[in-house]
Amino acid sequence: MSTMDRDQARRILITYRLGEAAPHGSELAEALAMADRDPELSAWLEAQLRFDRTVRSRVRSVAPPSHLREAILSQPPRRSRRPRWAPPLGWALAAALALMSGTAVWLSYNPGSDGSSPQSASGPATGESFRKAMATMLTDGVYSLQVQSRSLEELRRFIAANGGAGNAAIPSSLEALNSLGCQVFSWNGHQATLICFTSSTHGYVHLVILEGSLPDVQGNAPVLAQAAGWNTALWQESGRTYLLCARGTDPELHTLIGG
Amino acid sequence: MRADWKRPPGLVMSDNTFDMTAVVDAHYGVYRFALSLAREPADAFDLTQEAFLRLTENGHRLRDVRKIKAWLLTTVYREFLRGRRRDARYSMTTLEDVESELTDVSPIVAEQLDGATVLQALADLDEVFRAPVALFYLEDYSYAEIGEILGIPVGTVMSRLSRGKARLQRALTQLAPPNDAPNVIRFPSQAA
Numbered sequence: 282m283s284t285m286d287r288d289q290a291r292r293i294l295i296t297y298r299l300g301e302a303a304p305h306g307s308e309l310a311e312a313l314a315m316a317d318r319d320p321e322l323s324a325w326l327e328a329q330l331r332f333d334r335t336v337r338s339r340v341r342s343v344a345p346p347s348h349l350r351e352a353i354l355s356q357p358p359r360r361s362r363r364p365r366w367a368p369p370l371g372w373a374l375a376a377a378l379a380l381m382s383g384t385a386v387w388l389s390y391n392p393g394s395d396g397s398s399p400q401s402a403s404g405p406a407t408g409e410s411f412r413k414a415m416a417t418m419l420t421d422g423v424y425s426l427q428v429q430s431r432s433l434e435e436l437r438r439f440i441a442a443n444g445g446a447g448n449a450a451i452p453s454s455l456e457a458l459n460s461l462g463c464q465v466f467s468w469n470g471h472q473a474t475l476i477c478f479t480s481s482t483h484g485y486v487h488l489v490i491l492e493g494s495l496p497d498v499q500g501n502a503p504v505l506a507q508a509a510g511w512n513t514a515l516w517q518e519s520g521r522t523y524l525l526c527a528r529g530t531d532p533e534l535h536t537l538i539g540g
Numbered sequence: 541m542r543a544d545w546k547r548p549p550g551l552v553m554s555d556n557t558f559d560m561t562a563v564v565d566a567h568y569g570v571y572r573f574a575l576s577l578a579r580e581p582a583d584a585f586d587l588t589q590e591a592f593l594r595l596t597e598n599g600h601r602l603r604d605v606r607k608i609k610a611w612l613l614t615t616v617y618r619e620f621l622r623g624r625r626r627d628a629r630y631s632m633t634t635l636e637d638v639e640s641e642l643t644d645v646s647p648i649v650a651e652q653l654d655g656a657t658v659l660q661a662l663a664d665l666d667e668v669f670r671a672p673v674a675l676f677y678l679e680d681y682s683y684a685e686i687g688e689i690l691g692i693p694v695g696t697v698m699s700r701l702s703r704g705k706a707r708l709q710r711a712l713t714q715l716a717p718p719n720d721a722p723n724v725i726r727f728p729s730q731a732a
Contacts, residue, residue, distance in 0.1 A: 295702045335650040337677045342655035345571035353564050353592045459562060479562035
């Protein structure tokens with residue numbers, strides 16, 4: 282039996298966001314259940330949510346000063362310092378040795394490993410397992426770009442020289458973005474290439490190209506789905522499987538693909 | 541600006557530098573958070589610039605590009621607090637001073653006001669409430685993430701948020717035209 286009164290429920294619900302998880306048995310779940318039963322509390326909650334929506338849209342509509350962007354970009358660094366990731370040679374060697382020994386230990390526990398990414402599927406490789414594995418990899422940040430360049434051509438040369446899809450059919454809308462870098466790796470026995478772009482609209486946009494077809498990916502029409510917080514599009518073309526991961530709506534994703 | 545300064549943070553690359561143009565384009569909206577804290581546009585401008593400057597100096601510690609915005613927000617907040625500590629007029633309202641502040645709200649109150657007015661009302665909140673409420677409305681972070689950015693426990697976030705939001709509602713109600721707030725939802729026990 283509930284021991285919560287209206288005031289207690291309101292204290293809990295005032296910070297409630299629509300769609301927020303309310304684990305079974307939690308105070309939030311109890312307060313929401315109470316709102317379901319109590320028309321006045323329900324009306325109060327609806328008023329709160331409407332207020333939140335309005336305030337959110339109002340404050341987000343405030344535009345930063347037009348000259349702020351240029352002011353930030355034109356300010357010189359105060360001082361030059363050696364990045365922490367560029368350690369003295371001795372440290373770098375020690376780190377390399379540690380990495381090699383760590384890899385050796387990892388391989389010894391994974392005798393069947395072919396050096397694939399950690400997201401290799403345990404079952405048969407499918408389009409959906411590819412989609413999920415790559416999106417998770419991007420969300421978890423467990424990738425490391427091997428080279429960085431704002432020149433896509435430069436990245437293509439690196440990819441081709443390293444056995445990746447250097448001549449991949451990259452949608453023209455993506456080619457128009459700033460490239461960031463790339464990585465060539467292996468996924469479930471397939472050679473894979475990750476190319477990262479930046480977009481002022483979408484933030485970071487990632488394209489993964491897998492050499493070969495996957496059984497459940499049919500035709501060239503992109504199939505959109507959410508995966509690990511990304512909106513993704515999966516399609517096949519000329520014996521390769523393509524996966525685009527970006528933040529944005531379905532229409533925005535179609536625009537990126539050029540559809 | 542040094543050429544090698546323009547590279548993405550968080551990604552360890554061949555020349556270890558940032559793509560600041562992309563980072564600024566994606567995140568200079570943190571200005572809104574700075575404005576909600578500092579109130580004065582000039583101060584918010586300075587806070588935002590300072591945060592990005594610190595990113596160029598220290599952003600190489602970031603290994604996860606998803607954390608850039610949170611890092612900038614944290615820096616804005618810390619810089620704001622640092623500046624306030626230097627200010628002799630600084631005083632903080634403690635939560636113990638705050639009585640129960642749950643209010644009734646007219647859903648149309650905020651709809652009558654423009655963004656600048658609403659943001660100004662947010663900026664006028666007591667300092668303890670201002671940052672959590674600003675992050676609640678300006679960003680889509682979870683309460684845990686807001687706590688991480690502000691360096692306070694989740695329970696404190698929730699407490700400050702509920703009280704801060706109630707105060708914001710009260711402030712906006714006072715700002716709205718008096719004849720246009722008929723839809724207040726009241727409980728029978730509170731009705732006049």
